[in-house]
Amino acid sequence: MTGAQKRYAQIEKELLAILFACEHFHEYNYGKHVVVQTDHKPLVAIFNKPLVFPPLRLQRMLMKIQKYDIELHYVPGKYLCLADTLSRATSTDNKITESEDKFDEIVEAHHITSSPLYPQSNGLVERNVQIVKNSLIKAKQANRDMYLVLLHYRNSPIEGINFSPAQLLMGRTLRDTLPINESLLIPRTPNKNLAKDALRKRQESQRYYYNRGTKPLNPLKRENIYPKTQLKDKEWRPATIENRKEQPRSYMFKNCEGGSYTRNRRFINVIPDIPDDEVQREELPKASQSIREDDNETILNESDFEIFNVPTQSSCGRPIKIPDRLKY
Structure with a gap:
């Protein structure tokens, strides 16, 4: 909402919310009969009056709503499904614009931040953006309708879950350009428990294969x-x-x-902690080192070289065979 809209009267905010919802879901409700439930009873009376009676600001909003077939019903607030009951534990990547205290005050939520500029910690959003971005780029290159591309994506089953995003959201398969039997378009609510179990199994499988070749890093202290x-x-x-x-x-x-x-x-x-005596010892020349210059050649004793223990097997347990050309 803009600064001017925040200063609207309550009845104007209620009508503005209906107008915003109608325009936001224009593709779904245009040309269809839509029932709108509101807990603001005076708004129902204004809807039933002629357009010349409401104030000018309400008249302008009512004129924009006239292109939709809306029927307004009054429902007490205790019987409405409010978004306030949903989780407001937002998760962001801790950028400067999202780490201020004012952000928490505006959202009125418990703000959980992840590691900034680290896409893996915010993988759900990053992966969503990547899929939509690549789809829109390919649609532009092929001169295809981007809304049709998004429709096909929402109608495609998710790998490992066997339900499409449209089925999980609306409980039915959307009609697209592909031929489909009419019986498959009948709304059927998917089993959410099966979808959650399939999603959890897929995540556990991904975690297993990712962690198989990794090792946990040691926690840090004040150092x-x-x-x-x-x-x-x-x-x-x-x-x-x-x-x-x-x-x-x-x-x-x-x-x-x-x-x-x-x-x-x-x-x-x-940073490894190096004792002072080791630092001083490294600065002193080695007593056992003997250098003999003969015909512009420098010869060092074998004791001057540090012999490293070459690992005989890899982290996976496979034996390491050193090539013959590397054996001295």
Whole structure:
């Protein structure tokens, strides 16, 4: 709502809500008889009066609604299904515009943030945007109607769930350009428990195959670290851990410039603590090192080289066979 609309009278806000809903769902309710339920009883009387009697602001909104076949019914508020009973626990990626306290005041919700600029932590929205974006790009390249492309997407069954988004939302299959039997268009409410179980099994399978080749990173304490301030950067800059966030594997740190950031554990490297005596020992020359220059050649003792233990098997348990050309 704009600033002017926020200052409307209550009856004007009620009519504005009906107008917004009609225009938003224009593709569904245009040319059809629509029943609108409201808990604002004076609005029903205004709808039944001639257009010349309401105030000018209500007249303008009523004229916009005239293209829809609307029947307004009064229903007490206690019998209406309100959106206030739905979950308002929004989840965002903690950008600057969404981390302010004013955002929580406007939304009136418990604000849960994920690691910023980390698409995997906000995968549901990111994947949705990717699918719709690729579909619209292909529709433009093929000179196809983008609304028809979205209709086919909403009518396609989801892999592993066997229900389309239209069936899960409206309980029926939408009519599209493909030939279909009339009996398949009859509304049938899908079993939500079966859909949830199928979705959970698919997520567990994805988690198993993803975690099979990974290992958990050690949790961080108040120590010096090397994080990436911007995830696209290739530099690791020194910083200090301030605290650990409520979200899993999420930390807040302060860099050398005094700025505070929140990043995922994957984008943080730990600075190893090196004792002072080891630092001094590395600066001293080795006593066992002997260098002999003969015909512009430098020869070192074998004791000067560190011999590393070559692993004999991989993390999966497979034996590692070193090629003959690498054996010295």
